Amino acid sequence: MTDHPLDNLDRRILHLLQLDARGASDTDIAAETDVTGTTVHNRIEKLEDEGIIVGYNPEINYEQAGYPMRVLFICSTDLSDRSEMAESALEVRGVVNVREMLSGEENLHVEVVAETTSEVKQSTEQLDGLGLRIVSSNILAEERIQPWNHFHQDIIGEPDTLSETAPDEE
Known part of the structure; x- marks a missing residue:
């Protein structure tokens, strides 16, 4: 864990990446979080550098791939x-x-x-x-996976601090 806790923007970015890491561009995430694409990009890099985001892995249907x-x-x-x-x-x-x-x-x-x-x-x-x-x-017959959206309850409701950014992020 890092020395400083995640803020609501970090939590929201993590949740949106869990939903669709491959298809979610910085611009798409920015539109969902009311910040700029640059801010999203910088935050994702920070989350990767701090070891919070450790990779992006595809979800594979092994049976369809020939491994039943x-x-x-x-x-x-x-x-x-x-x-x-x-x-x-x-x-x-x-x-x-x-x-x-x-x-x-x-x-x-x-x-x-x-x-x-x-x-x-x-x-x-x-x-x-x-x-x-x-x-x-x-x-194993079936497996169901869903993104964990409970990083913080504030991200579910009205954004209260989602648009807070450090001055050097813009």
Whole structure:
């Protein structure tokens, strides 16, 4: 986290980028926030530089792309090894997502996509080879994702400080 909190403009920009990062230009976001495109551009650069925005990733329909198998492996590892195991799991063929749980026995969730069950088996063997204990596995049917719009309740209602900008941003 940065030394200074996000203001309402930052929160609004983050929300609008979550809605459509690819299609939202600085000008489009500026129109939604009552600031200039330059201000939006500067704010986005600042959010990237501070590590708040860490990337722009497409949402992929793996089944449409020819990978109908999506499996969620619930794994267990020693908490002291969790981060290292998460990094290693990313190297396994087919792994698209690894989530570290804060605590508990089932502390690593690994999502694998594959074309066939034999490819899922290969991924299972590789995860096991890393030393992960696979507690359970589930075939994923559907996933629904939505932008988190609760950065601050003020951005939902009337803008009260959205147009506040630092003098050097214009």
